[in-house]
Amino acid sequence: MRQQYAVRSMIIIAGFVLVGLGVIVQMIRIQNSEEAMIFLSQGDRYAGEFQMFYPERGQIFDRNGHLLAGNRTVYEVGVSLIDMENPDGMAYILGSYLGLTYDEVYKKLTESPESWEYIVVQDYVGVETVEALKQLVEQLKDADDPRLSGLAFKPHLQRSYPENDLASNVLGFVTRDGRGYFGIEEKYNDLLAGNPVQIWVPRDPNKASEIPRVPNGTTLVLTINRDLQSKVESILDQALIDYGAQNGTILIMDPRDGEILAMAATPRMDLNSYDNYFSLYDNGSQYNRAIGMAYEPGSVLKVLTMAAALDAGTVRPETTFIDTGSIEVGGITIQNWNRDSWGQQNMVGCLQHSLNVCLAWISSQMGVQSFYGYMERFGLGHATGIDLAGEAIGRLKVPGDGDWYPVDLGTNAFGQGVSVTPLQMLMSVSAIANDGKMVTPHVLYSMLRDGHQYNVPSQYAGSPISAETAHTLNEMLAISLEQESSMALLPGYRLAGKTGTAQIPTDYGYDASHTNVSFVGWGPVDDPQFMVYIWLQTPTTSIWSSETAAPVFSQVAEQTVILLNIPPDVVRGQLTSQ
């Protein structure tokens, strides 16, 4: 009996052992079968997924920490087709909320490929619309109404500009594909955008810590002063109305370090509606006329001619010139702006009355080599190197060029036959306001990345003239403004500057009825802290800069001294002596 039990026990044990062995053999077989690799790869596929992490685009601030470009939450509204129960109701509701037609939404919901599990109905939907839709989803859920079942909202960030069109020509804009166009957004696109990272995101929670952090794009702090920019834009807009000008530009720069404090241009675009670009601009050069459009500046260039002549020793402030009203250069007669003769003048008088004949005589006295050598050193015909996208390079014809004629030596001296951008002129003239040293203009003040701060150092673009020449001309221009009782003057502050009225070149010669008016000025004369450049295109109330651009300069200077806390000269002297 006992042996019988033992046999049975052995049989049962053997059975279990066999089953166990069978299981083990089967396990080994499956693990090494041809299908094993397929199963493994299927397993891997569901073990996680590759996800692209886009860093938050860096913000842009003005020099006082006001946000100029940030990011705003918007939503992708989509539908999980597996969970959708009522496409008809869904199409009707989404159509009315998202501003789409019923057919449009219904087609998307019902005609998508069978393999699709999710479709995007609309992207970049605002928070208000999504909040309203979310409320409706809740209400329908409570009422067991399946019309919006499967509706999903995926939040993400979109570029946003709180100041709308303020400094739009400086900032540029970002399209929905995340690419920056114009200005800072284009120039520093790579820094602002950061580096998108594609990462394998495991579903296994044990591996969660393997997801690395994706750093945000670099935040930029600009040299622009938001309040000054706003004031200058208002002054420019009003000037266009007051003087009937087509377009205009006003630039303010610190001559000591090249920091651009304000850069206004027209037309400006609301950066949150960049779709309007094509209705506002015919081409890219119009986006920021301060750097993108070269023009013949006229008499403001006389400042450079005089600087060159003083530095070369061709003339001195007290050098006299008998103005007969005309001079012949290269076989062509050059006349003054009013075709009059002004008699005996010293060099201050030549600048004060803006005498073309006098300046043509000066450049002739200097000679081709010396004159063009100085103009080259002032950077004419070269880019300024400003850190903004879309800078144009003006043109300085020089002897040897096919289209250079001997008369150009005379006309170039008073800003005809040479093209510059407003910024180029400002940069060149900065040498006179900054002890002979020319500064490279820039709009980036600082970069912030991962808690590090990188300040942008100021750069000098050479010293075309000596400090002594700069001081002399500085004084001459201040006297000429004062003696002229210019509309550019600002009570309490001693300023230096020069007007410029330029006829516009056409295919048939110069059009005397239309002009570009400009003004370049700076102050205070004994310690220049700001430089202003003004360009108004074809004013209609007056063709003269002294009656249009000069008063605009005075307004800009007034706001600049207030916002930059520059006391009147007398007060400044008292404060310094304390």
Add this chain to the structure above:
Amino acid sequence: MQGQATQIIHAYKQAPWRVQRQWIGAFLLVVIGGAMIAAIYLDVTARTAVAGREIQELRVEITTIQRENADLETRLADLTSTAVMQQRALTLGYRPVEPGELDYVAVPGFFKPEPEILLAAEDASPHVKIQPVEYTQSLLEWFDQRLKLGGTR
């Protein structure tokens, strides 16, 4: 009497069920040991999984908060934009200042402070490792470190 006791002990020692019990005891010991190890392993794995899931959720939360932060910052900038502030100032009865109305006072030692955005960056110390080693060190690394330290704390 003593002989009887010796016999009982002998008989007990030689009882066949006693050997079986010893075998069963040893087997159960192995089973219980294995079960304990399995239970500890499961417990640790479960805790790790829960922690991992929490990390994942926290990451999502961080992303959400960062996005909300960016959004709020932009909304705040909307509310304090130049146009809005100018309008508010005019509504409150303010007007732009005229140059003659300004008084300038020299304050010794005063300098214009940097904007907050730059001050925050300067305060940040990017070289300081803020995460304690306990969060990055493996058990083996910790053990190795302890051995090298020779048991001192």
